[in-house]
Amino acid sequence: MRVRQRKRALGVYVAAVILAGAVGLALSTRSWANTNLQLWELVCFLGLAVALDLMVVPLASGGGAAASFSAYFAGLLVLGPGVTAWVAALSGVCSDGIIKRRPLAKVGFNAGHSVLSLLIVGAVYQHVGGKVGDFHASDLSELAAVAVAVLCLWFLETAWVSVAVTLERGGRAWRRLASSLGPMLVLDGALASMGVLLALLYLYLGRDHFASADGSPEASGIVFFLAIALIPSLLLYYAYRLQGLVRQTYRQSLQTLGALMEAKLEDSQPGHGERVATLAAAMAQTLELPPDQIEQIQFAGYLHDIGKVGVPASLLSRRRDAFSGEPEQVRMHPTIGAQILAAVGFLRPAAEIVRAHHERWDGLGYPARVHGTQIPLGARILALANAYLGMTQSHAQTPLSPDQAVLRLRQAAGSRFDPALAECLARVLQESGELPSQAEWARAQTWAAPALGGREG
Amino acid sequence: MQVEPQKDKTNASSAFIPYMLLVSLTGYAVLARLSAQQLEQTRLLPLVAPTLFFVGLAIVVGLQSVRMPRGGATTTVGFAVDYACLLIFGPAIAGWIGVLSALVLLRRSAWLRQLFNHAQLALSFAAAGWVYQQFGGRYVVTAAPETVATVATQQVPFGHLIPALVGGGIGYFLVSSLLLATAMALWERRSVLDVWAVSFRWAVPRYLALAPFGLLMAMAYGTPQIGTWAVALFLVPLIGARYAFQGAMEMLQVHRETVYALSNALEAYDPYTRNHSELVTRYALQLGRALGLSEPQMETLEWAGRLHDIGKCRQDWEPIIRKPGKPSEREWQVIRQHPVEGSRLAEKMEFLPHTAGVVAKIVRAHHERLDGSGYPDGLKGEEIPFEARILCVADAFEAMTARRAYQRKRSLEDAVAEMQRCAGSQFEAKVVTALVGLWERGELDLEVNDVAMKPALSPAAQGAGGMS
Numbered sequence: 001m002r003v004r005q006r007k008r009a010l011g012v013y014v015a016a017v018i019l020a021g022a023v024g025l026a027l028s029t030r031s032w033a034n035t036n037l038q039l040w041e042l043v044c045f046l047g048l049a050v051a052l053d054l055m056v057v058p059l060a061s062g063g064g065a066a067a068s069f070s071a072y073f074a075g076l077l078v079l080g081p082g083v084t085a086w087v088a089a090l091s092g093v094c095s096d097g098i099i100k101r102r103p104l105a106k107v108g109f110n111a112g113h114s115v116l117s118l119l120i121v122g123a124v125y126q127h128v129g130g131k132v133g134d135f136h137a138s139d140l141s142e143l144a145a146v147a148v149a150v151l152c153l154w155f156l157e158t159a160w161v162s163v164a165v166t167l168e169r170g171g172r173a174w175r176r177l178a179s180s181l182g183p184m185l186v187l188d189g190a191l192a193s194m195g196v197l198l199a200l201l202y203l204y205l206g207r208d209h210f211a212s213a214d215g216s217p218e219a220s221g222i223v224f225f226l227a228i229a230l231i232p233s234l235l236l237y238y239a240y241r242l243q244g245l246v247r248q249t250y251r252q253s254l255q256t257l258g259a260l261m262e263a264k265l266e267d268s269q270p271g272h273g274e275r276v277a278t279l280a281a282a283m284a285q286t287l288e289l290p291p292d293q294i295e296q297i298q299f300a301g302y303l304h305d306i307g308k309v310g311v312p313a314s315l316l317s318r319r320r321d322a323f324s325g326e327p328e329q330v331r332m333h334p335t336i337g338a339q340i341l342a343a344v345g346f347l348r349p350a351a352e353i354v355r356a357h358h359e360r361w362d363g364l365g366y367p368a369r370v371h372g373t374q375i376p377l378g379a380r381i382l383a384l385a386n387a388y389l390g391m392t393q394s395h396a397q398t399p400l401s402p403d404q405a406v407l408r409l410r411q412a413a414g415s416r417f418d419p420a421l422a423e424c425l426a427r428v429l430q431e432s433g434e435l436p437s438q439a440e441w442a443r444a445q446t447w448a449a450p451a452l453g454g455r456e457g
Numbered sequence: 458m459q460v461e462p463q464k465d466k467t468n469a470s471s472a473f474i475p476y477m478l479l480v481s482l483t484g485y486a487v488l489a490r491l492s493a494q495q496l497e498q499t500r501l502l503p504l505v506a507p508t509l510f511f512v513g514l515a516i517v518v519g520l521q522s523v524r525m526p527r528g529g530a531t532t533t534v535g536f537a538v539d540y541a542c543l544l545i546f547g548p549a550i551a552g553w554i555g556v557l558s559a560l561v562l563l564r565r566s567a568w569l570r571q572l573f574n575h576a577q578l579a580l581s582f583a584a585a586g587w588v589y590q591q592f593g594g595r596y597v598v599t600a601a602p603e604t605v606a607t608v609a610t611q612q613v614p615f616g617h618l619i620p621a622l623v624g625g626g627i628g629y630f631l632v633s634s635l636l637l638a639t640a641m642a643l644w645e646r647r648s649v650l651d652v653w654a655v656s657f658r659w660a661v662p663r664y665l666a667l668a669p670f671g672l673l674m675a676m677a678y679g680t681p682q683i684g685t686w687a688v689a690l691f692l693v694p695l696i697g698a699r700y701a702f703q704g705a706m707e708m709l710q711v712h713r714e715t716v717y718a719l720s721n722a723l724e725a726y727d728p729y730t731r732n733h734s735e736l737v738t739r740y741a742l743q744l745g746r747a748l749g750l751s752e753p754q755m756e757t758l759e760w761a762g763r764l765h766d767i768g769k770c771r772q773d774w775e776p777i778i779r780k781p782g783k784p785s786e787r788e789w790q791v792i793r794q795h796p797v798e799g800s801r802l803a804e805k806m807e808f809l810p811h812t813a814g815v816v817a818k819i820v821r822a823h824h825e826r827l828d829g830s831g832y833p834d835g836l837k838g839e840e841i842p843f844e845a846r847i848l849c850v851a852d853a854f855e856a857m858t859a860r861r862a863y864q865r866k867r868s869l870e871d872a873v874a875e876m877q878r879c880a881g882s883q884f885e886a887k888v889v890t891a892l893v894g895l896w897e898r899g900e901l902d903l904e905v906n907d908v909a910m911k912p913a914l915s916p917a918a919q920g921a922g923g924m925s
Contacts, residue, residue: 136682136684137683137684137686137687138684138686190693190694190697193690193693194690194693194694196687196690197677197687197690197691197693200677200682200683200687200690201673201677201683203682204680204682204683205676205677205680205683224616228669228673228676231669231670231673232670232673232691232693232694233694234666235666235667235670235694235695235698236694236697236698236701238666238698239697239698239699239700239701239702239705240697240698240701242701242702242705243701243702243704243705243708245705246704246705246708246709246712247708249712249806250708250711250712250715252805252806253712253715253716253805253806254715255805256802256805256806257715257716257719257720257723257806260723260767260770260802261719261723263770264723264770303719306719306722309722309723340718340719340722341718343714343718344711344714344715344718345711345714346711346714346715347711347715
């Protein structure tokens with residue numbers, strides 16, 4: 001599918017989800033009549049959902065998971081689907097729209113798919129004998145109903161988002177769904193069991209004990225319940241945020257060290273490593289590689305020339321033809337670079353990519369003269385990104401225009417480069433609008449950070 | 458909390474083994490007495506199943522112990538379960554839960570260490586239980602009023618017991634950490650307070666965060682409708698948190714390795730700067746340990762040592778910095794900017810919110826002098842961060858003992874005499890005294906590790922290999 005078609009389809013899909021959510025919401029108000037809902041219960045759950053919504057932890061796979069899933073699940077067990085759908089919609093508007101000020105379409109989409117999931121799962125849950133507002137953890141049949149509900153919610157939520165991400169980035173929906181169902185099961189399972197815990201705490205420690213005798217709300221009771229209910233989530237949030245922060249800083253450090261390395265090399269362009277990393281990551285994302293692999297390709301991009309630090313500057317700055325041989329010592333730099341990176345166990349995959357980033361598809365590269373698919377995929381991607389940016393951003397020779405550069409790369413496909421990947425690069429460049437200027441590049445940077453991923457659409 | 462002493466120390470105090478034995482005996486004696494009291498009130502049989510349930514929980518959580526990046530004590534999220542056990546059962550059963558779970562968790566340790574850890578748990582629970590009861594605390598599981606054959610689970614009004622809850626938690630933490638700190642202090646021949654301040658003080662916030670979690674578990678257990686097994690649901694956030702903590706710790710380790718490897722590589726091809734940062738870091742850490750810095754301070758000192766000269770990595774500065782002979786005035790101007798550049802870079806590589814800016818500040822100040830004649834800011838005395846004063850001494854000492862373009866290598870004696878001469882004006886006297894002390898005792902590790910591509914050695918002192 002072409003980009004423009006996909007964009008249109010995404011718009012239609014998002015609008016349909018929002019509309020269906022709104023209709024569902026309107027219909028669900030009918031079910032309010034036969035529940036004796038107290039306003040303060042709604043306040044409790046709304047507060048809980050908003051608080052959890054604000055605790056977004058970054059996922060390794062990009063995007064983030066909002067812990068409010070557990071509040072919705074608790075709401076399903078305690079208040080029933082109709083009311084919880086409203087809780088989900090309102091909390092989405094509060095946290096996403098008012099506090100985080102996300103784009104309106106995303107707020108609507110997130111609220112819409114949450115409402116739809118909750119209504120469908122609620123119907124299934126009650127159909128298989130689940131009870132609302134009277135949940136007993138010791139009853140096996142009730143537990144089975146809860147398990148069915150968890151599985152339904154997990155599948156639906158993953159599906160809504162997978163379809164949207166596919167429409168945004170391309171690829172096949174079912175493949176994306178299949179690959180994200182596994183990781184999401186762990187996460188949603190954990191969040192759902194937190195939800196069961198929240199429901200139990202609410203039903204038996206909150207509601208019964210902190211409302212006054214005539215059933216009217218007690219403000220202190222609401223505050224107390226929110227405080228205890230948030231303890232487990234806060235612990236988790238604190239730990240995951242720490243992890244996310246550490247990962248983020250790690251990336252930043254690698255960028256800084258890469259830039260330092262460039263400052264030491266006389267023939268390098270400031271920012272070259274980062275541009276190579278971004279372009280290579282965009283290619284890897286188009287190929288739908290796993291997130292860990294994309295990350296390592298990116299790391300290798302930042303540091304692919306680190307081995308040149310050991311090579312005398314006089315050799316590096318010598319003008320040379322890109323397709324002919326280079327001085328022996330320059331040929332050492334992939335090996336030296338790989339040695340430096342391999343000292344860090346975590347960077348082994350990146351080290352292998354650095355080692356092979358001057359290998360050629362036909363086996364005439366260096367240092368090991370391997371050919372074809374024996375060269376690591378990451379290294380083949382990196383070689384293309386590196387060559388493209390070398391041609392278009394070079395200061396030694398007159399820079400080529402993107403068209404000319406892509407033409408050259410296509411000519412060298414099959415000899416120097418992997419032909420399939422050369423096409424992939426051309427596709428990436430096309431989708432980004434052919435990169436005529438630096439301003440376009442700035443926009444291209446945003447591919448590396450997923451715009452829409454995980455539950456945090 | 459468990460103790461993992463450093464293995465490379467063999468100079469344990471002669472009081473170490475008697476101390477371990479004494480604590481073990483006392484611990485088991487106290488546990489026996491508490492158990493006897495417990496058995497006067499309740500039968501054993503109805504307690505077996507819940508006890509085993511919590512032993513299981515403690516094992517599952519304890520298996521997940523997170524190793525701190527520098528070795529030493531390992532804290533676990535297990536405190537939440539420990540605290541819950543105390544509030545549910547009281548000190549006797551909680552002590553047994555601790556002992557039984559430790560049998561599984563520490564099965565690979567030496568028997569004396571195992572006994573000590575059991576006793577340490579029992580004594581901590583006993584202290585916590587005593588304080589808790591003094592403030593009127595009650596337990597969730599008590600003797601049933603009508604028949605001794607069963608136990609009753611009751612909802613305790615914890616809301617009215619806040620002083621007891623806080624006191625119990627503090628009692629547990631103090632006894633546990635002091636017993637462990639004493640063992641570590643005897644093992645490493647350091648002062649108890651010193652070890653406590655370095656290895657345990659920083660753990661206080663973590664305990665504060667885990668105590669409410671334990672309380673919530675106890676409340677849930679005391680609520681009959683929630684049921685026993687639902688308490689196991691609490692494992693989900695605990696284990697999740699521990700995986701995240703572990704991931705963060707591993708990533709920190711990777712981060713450390715990466716920065717070391719890459720900064721070494723950037724430094725390595727210049728024969729004049731090769732190994733400089735590594736040696737400076739090593740001296741600084743030895744000095745820091747001798748001066749009793751806390752664990753977070755050591756951490757920032759290590760980073761600052763690693764990165765203190767990173768500001769020199771600028772293409773346009775390279776020729777100046779590497780030029781042989783004494784630099785001209787104009788070139789000094791450039792050289793004087795390197796701490797500023799370095800602190801800018803260090804800021805970008807900072808890794809935790811609580812150290813934000815600290816490493817950068819130290820890097821910026823590592824060429825300041827006590828009398829205000831240093832650069833770049835001309836700070837004086839106390840204005841200079843203490844870690845920067847340590848780093849300054851380590852940097853100068855390395856520069857004097859290593860070969861530089863504009864200096865002949867001096868003998869160690871000369872270098873030490875020079876440092877002493879400048880103490881008080883250029884260098885912090887306390888730090889120089891520590892350096893002289895280390896040097897006189899032959900504890901200064903001067904061995905040059907010339908494998909520049911390798912990440913740094915562990916900071917642990919390894920004897921005086923290169924002294925002669």
